[in-house]
Amino acid sequence: RRFLKRLVAQFGHPRVVITDKLRSYFKPVHDFAPGADHRPHKGLNNLIEGSHRPTRRREKIMGRFKSPRQAQRFLAAHNQISIIFRPRRYRLSTISYRHARADAFGLWDGYAAEMTA
Known part of the structure; x- marks a missing residue:
């Protein structure tokens, strides 16, 4: 009261x-x-609990954003990078997984070199 x-x-x-x-x-x-x-x-x-977007779980983990729009913008870019570095492990053998990770880091090194040049 x-x-x-x-x-x-x-x-x-x-x-x-x-x-x-x-x-x-x-x-x-x-x-x-x-x-x-x-x-x-x-x-x-609670904006996170009221949200029904597919990113709700990740928004909850990354709760330091000022607004849902800012979180959505970050997660859109983060998702594209995350897919490169996290191949679907359950579908790959150990050797294939290691090659996929090596390829991902090779791509990342190439992108980083382009950005700094």
């Missing part, structure tokens, strides 16, 4: 209040923000 009262005093009356499903939140929200739309939902405050 005190926390919600302080928030309403500091920021004004909200349009929407999102809380988890704890029943003790319903009465204070109704008292201090009567016109607000109260949405009791577990994951709405």
